[in-house]
Amino acid sequence: MSSPAAPGDASKGEASHGDARRRPPGMTDVARLAGVSQKTVSRVVNNERYVSEALREKVLRAAAELGFRPNTAARALITGRFQRIGVVSLGSALFGPASMLVALERATRAAGLSFMVANTPEGQPEAIQESIDWLLAQGVDGIILSEPKDEGQRLRPDAGVPIVSLGQAGDLPDERVALARGRTAASCREAVDHLLDLGHERVWHAAGPQDWWEGRERLEGWAEAHRARGIEPPPPLAGDWTPASGYAAGLALPPEATAVFCANDDTAIGLARALSEAGRRVPEDVSLVGFDDIPAAAYLSPPLTTVQQDFAGDAAHALNVLLRLLPGAEAPEQEAAPPRRRLVVRASTAPPPIRQ
Amino acid sequence: MSSPAAPGDASKGEASHGDARRRPPGMTDVARLAGVSQKTVSRVVNNERYVSEALREKVLRAAAELGFRPNTAARALITGRFQRIGVVSLGSALFGPASMLVALERATRAAGLSFMVANTPEGQPEAIQESIDWLLAQGVDGIILSEPKDEGQRLRPDAGVPIVSLGQAGDLPDERVALARGRTAASCREAVDHLLDLGHERVWHAAGPQDWWEGRERLEGWAEAHRARGIEPPPPLAGDWTPASGYAAGLALPPEATAVFCANDDTAIGLARALSEAGRRVPEDVSLVGFDDIPAAAYLSPPLTTVQQDFAGDAAHALNVLLRLLPGAEAPEQEAAPPRRRLVVRASTAPPPIRQ
DNA sequence: ATAGGGCTCCAAAACGTTTCTGACTACGTA
DNA sequence: TACGTAGTCAGAAACGTTTTGGAGCCCTAT
Known part of the structure; x- marks a missing residue:
C-alpha cells in the first residue's frame, strides 16, 4: 500500500499540464506568463491607473494568448455585486411587452450590465413575487418590473435590492421601490x-x-x-x-x-x-x-x-431610475429625454358622416 | 452627543450589528445560529444525505429566520458551472422571434436553469459573435442560437461551451455546436x-x-x-x-x-x-x-x-439537445415529442375562380 | 541634502461556497 | 470480542477575483 516515494509527487509536478480537467485560465496564469504579479493583471483588466504602458501591453498579450476571460463569479463574490439586473416581464409575444423587453435589453447592455429575464405566466397573482424571488436567487443588483398589470403592488418589501416598476404609482411597499411612470x-x-x-x-x-x-x-x-x-x-x-x-x-x-x-x-x-x-x-x-x-x-x-x-425612451428612463438607486451609482446624471409618443394619422380616421 | 464613551469604540464593539455595510447572511451565519458546522448547512441546503432530520429542521429554521439565500457567485466559483444558459436572439418584436424567446425562457426556467438574453441588432454581420462573446463574458454553461438568420455559421469555434442552433444545418464549425433543426x-x-x-x-x-x-x-x-x-x-x-x-x-x-x-x-x-x-x-x-x-x-x-x-415544442427540443451536451448532463433521456405545427384553415382560401 | 509625494508594482487577506479528508458513532456480523 | 460499514458530522483547503497594506523608485520643493 505505502510506497516509500509518494505516488502523488509525480502527478503533482505536472499538474499544470493536466489532462481531462482543463480549467479555464485565470489571472494567475496570465500573470505567470507575463512575468508580473496577479494583482497587476487585475489592474490591467480593470483599466486601473498606475500600470506602465509596457507592462499593460505585455499583460494584454499574455491574456490574449491564453484566451483569458475574467471570471464573473469570483468578481461578484468579492464585490457583492453582480453587474446584472433582472427584469420581470409578462411572458407574452404581444407587441407591447415584447418591444419593451427588447428595448430594456438594449439599454441594459449599453450600460454594460447583463440582463436576466423572468417571465410571468398570465393569470397567476403570485407569479410576480415568484419571479422576483427567482431573480434574487440567481443574483441581481436590481429589478425592473415590466408588468403592465397591477399585481406588482402586492410585493413583499424585503427584496434587498432596488425595484423599479414601469407602472402606475399605487402603494408600492418600500422606499427601495421606485417608479418610472409612463405617459x-x-x-x-x-x-x-x-x-x-x-x-x-x-x-x-x-x-x-x-x-x-x-x-x-x-x-x-x-x-x-x-x-x-x-x-x-x-x-x-x-x-x-x-x-x-x-x-x-x-x-x-x-x-x-x-x-x-x-x-x-x-x-x-x-x-x-x-x-x-x-x-x-x-x-x-x-x-x-x-x-x-x-x-x-x-x-x-x-x-x-x-x-x-417610445419603448426605447421608456426603457432608458426606467434603467436610469434604477441605476440611480444602485449603491455604486454610476447614474448618468442627465435626465433622459422625456419619452415621446406620437400619433400617426392614417386613413382610418375621417370626419363623421353627415346626419340627415 | 450623549454617550460619554468614545463613539468609535462603541461602533466597533457592535460591529456585527453594522450600520451601512450589511452583508447578506451566509452559511456561516446560519451555522452559528443553528449551532452546527457550516458544512452541515451546505448539506441541508443542497439536500444531501447524511443529515439527521432534527438537525435539518433546525438549520432550515435558522436559515429562514436570517433570510438566508445561497450565494450563486460563490457556488459558481467553486463548481465552475453557472447553472445558466444564454440565448442569442434577434432583437425584434416580430411575432416569431418574440414567441420563441418566451418559450425558451419558460423551458429554461422549468429546467431549473437561469436565462440570459443577448439581442443582436439587425444588419450587423458580426453581431452574433459579439453577442456570444458577451454571454461568455457574463458566464453561461451553454448557448442557444435563436437566430433565424445565417450569419451564425461564421462562428469562431473556441467558445468553450456547447452551442445549439435552432437553425438549419450548414457548416457549423465545431463538434460542440449541435443543431436543433426545425421542421x-x-x-x-x-x-x-x-x-x-x-x-x-x-x-x-x-x-x-x-x-x-x-x-x-x-x-x-x-x-x-x-x-x-x-x-x-x-x-x-x-x-x-x-x-x-x-x-x-x-x-x-x-x-x-x-x-x-x-x-x-x-x-x-x-x-x-x-x-x-x-x-x-x-x-x-x-x-x-x-x-x-x-x-x-x-x-x-x-x-x-x-x-x-409550435414554439414551446421547438424550445423544449433545443434545450434538450443542449442539456445533453452539458457536462453534468441531467439530460432528460426521453426525446421530446416532435414539434407539431398545424395548418389553420380560415376564410382566406377557396377554390380558384372559374376560368371563362 | 532630504522630506514628501506621485507612480509602479507586489504579497497576502478576504469573499461564501463546494470538495476533500477524516473522526466519531451505532450496528450487524464473523 | 473484533471488525467492517453505513450514517452523521466537522475542519480545512480550494475556487479566481478584489481589497488592503505596503514597498521601492524617481522627481520636485524646501
Whole structure:
C-alpha cells in the first residue's frame, strides 16, 4: 500500500499540464506568463491607473494568448455585486411587452450590465413575487418590473435590492421601490382629441383590461380628453387587448357611434372586422384609432391611425431610475429625454358622416 | 452627543450589528445560529444525505429566520458551472422571434436553469459573435442560437461551451455546436398542398428574405410541394417579412395568379392590402395563406388561413439537445415529442375562380 | 541634502461556497 | 470480542477575483 516515494509527487509536478480537467485560465496564469504579479493583471483588466504602458501591453498579450476571460463569479463574490439586473416581464409575444423587453435589453447592455429575464405566466397573482424571488436567487443588483398589470403592488418589501416598476404609482411597499411612470394617458388624450377635432361629438372606447394599469391609464386618457371639453364620455366597452374582444366590442357598438378609440391595434383589428361584417365602413361611417403602431397597422384596410410608442425612451428612463438607486451609482446624471409618443394619422380616421 | 464613551469604540464593539455595510447572511451565519458546522448547512441546503432530520429542521429554521439565500457567485466559483444558459436572439418584436424567446425562457426556467438574453441588432454581420462573446463574458454553461438568420455559421469555434442552433444545418464549425433543426419545410408543404388540393394550378410565393434560413426553408417547402406533383413553381416574389414587402409583392402579382403562400402573416396582410386596392377579392379571386398565426390572423378581413407554429415544442427540443451536451448532463433521456405545427384553415382560401 | 509625494508594482487577506479528508458513532456480523 | 460499514458530522483547503497594506523608485520643493 505505502510506497516509500509518494505516488502523488509525480502527478503533482505536472499538474499544470493536466489532462481531462482543463480549467479555464485565470489571472494567475496570465500573470505567470507575463512575468508580473496577479494583482497587476487585475489592474490591467480593470483599466486601473498606475500600470506602465509596457507592462499593460505585455499583460494584454499574455491574456490574449491564453484566451483569458475574467471570471464573473469570483468578481461578484468579492464585490457583492453582480453587474446584472433582472427584469420581470409578462411572458407574452404581444407587441407591447415584447418591444419593451427588447428595448430594456438594449439599454441594459449599453450600460454594460447583463440582463436576466423572468417571465410571468398570465393569470397567476403570485407569479410576480415568484419571479422576483427567482431573480434574487440567481443574483441581481436590481429589478425592473415590466408588468403592465397591477399585481406588482402586492410585493413583499424585503427584496434587498432596488425595484423599479414601469407602472402606475399605487402603494408600492418600500422606499427601495421606485417608479418610472409612463405617459400613456397624455398620448391617449392626443388620439382622442384628433377624433374630436375632426368633428365627432363623442368617441367610444374599446378598452383594455381594467386590472392592468396600462389599460386603466389608456381609459383615463380617453375620458380626460372628453371632460376637458365638458363632454360626458360614453360608457367604455370592455376588452382584453385581443382581437376577439375588439370584435365583441364592435358587435356591441351602438349605431350612433361615429368614432372609436381602441386600447391597442389588435383590438382595432377585431373591431374593424365586426364593423365590416355589419356593413359599416371605416372611416366613412366609423373612424378608428388604435394604439401601438404594430408593423401591420399601415397595411390594414384601411391603414390604421394609431399611437406610436417610445419603448426605447421608456426603457432608458426606467434603467436610469434604477441605476440611480444602485449603491455604486454610476447614474448618468442627465435626465433622459422625456419619452415621446406620437400619433400617426392614417386613413382610418375621417370626419363623421353627415346626419340627415 | 450623549454617550460619554468614545463613539468609535462603541461602533466597533457592535460591529456585527453594522450600520451601512450589511452583508447578506451566509452559511456561516446560519451555522452559528443553528449551532452546527457550516458544512452541515451546505448539506441541508443542497439536500444531501447524511443529515439527521432534527438537525435539518433546525438549520432550515435558522436559515429562514436570517433570510438566508445561497450565494450563486460563490457556488459558481467553486463548481465552475453557472447553472445558466444564454440565448442569442434577434432583437425584434416580430411575432416569431418574440414567441420563441418566451418559450425558451419558460423551458429554461422549468429546467431549473437561469436565462440570459443577448439581442443582436439587425444588419450587423458580426453581431452574433459579439453577442456570444458577451454571454461568455457574463458566464453561461451553454448557448442557444435563436437566430433565424445565417450569419451564425461564421462562428469562431473556441467558445468553450456547447452551442445549439435552432437553425438549419450548414457548416457549423465545431463538434460542440449541435443543431436543433426545425421542421418548417414540412408545414409549408402542407399549406401549399391545401391550396393545390383546392384546385389551384400553381401557388405563388411571397417569400421571406433568402439570407435567413427560415426564409429559405419556407421557400423550399413551397417549391417541394409543387415538384412533388410534377408542377414547376412560379418564380417567387422577394420579401423581407414586412407588410411593406407583402404590399410590393401584391403589386407585382401577375393577373393569372389565383393563390399565394406568404412567408408570414405580416406579408399576407400587406399583400391583401395591395389586392384590395387593385380590386381583387380574397378569397374569391385570390386565395391567401400566411404563416405564424398571429393573434390578429383570425380577425382580418377575411380571416387568414395560416400555419400555427409550435414554439414551446421547438424550445423544449433545443434545450434538450443542449442539456445533453452539458457536462453534468441531467439530460432528460426521453426525446421530446416532435414539434407539431398545424395548418389553420380560415376564410382566406377557396377554390380558384372559374376560368371563362 | 532630504522630506514628501506621485507612480509602479507586489504579497497576502478576504469573499461564501463546494470538495476533500477524516473522526466519531451505532450496528450487524464473523 | 473484533471488525467492517453505513450514517452523521466537522475542519480545512480550494475556487479566481478584489481589497488592503505596503514597498521601492524617481522627481520636485524646501
